[in-house]
Amino acid sequence: MAxxxxxxxxxxxxxxxxxxxxARRYKEFHDLNKRLKARFEAVRELDFPSRQTLxxxxxxxxxxxxxxxxxxxxxxxxxxxxxITCFLNTDAI
Numbered sequence: 877m878a879x880x881x882x883x884x885x886x887x888x889x890x891x892x893x894x895x896x897x898x899a900r901r902y903k904e905f906h907d908l909n910k911r912l913k914a915r916f917e918a919v920r921e922l923d924f925p926s927r928q929t930l931x932x933x934x935x936x937x938x939x940x941x942x943x944x945x946x947x948x949x950x951x952x953x954x955x956x957x958x959x960i961t962c963f964l965n966t967d968a969i
Contacts, residue, residue: 880897880898880899880942881897881898881900881942881945881946881949882895882896882897882898882946883895883896883898883946883949883950883953883964884896884950885950885953885954896964896965898949898963898964902927902941905945906924906927908959908960908963909924909948911959912952912957912959912960915959916955916957918955919952919955919957922948922951922952923944923947923948924944924945924948925940925941925944925945925948928941949964
């Protein structure tokens, strides 16, 4: 089951506003987080939702995880990381 997140970027400097609706499996978000942490020190301090092994399909859990993922992605976008915009603009494999 995919997590569907909505991410918006406000127009700043020379960057226009943009929005994405992304449907990806948690593992894809987790892999992105690992790649970004390895390359960018600022990402290491960000809150990223943990994988819940029990009751992962409960609505409350999924809602909280989606909110954390959306906040995480918004902050990553504010860092102007090309990896994150590629992730958001590419369809899931």
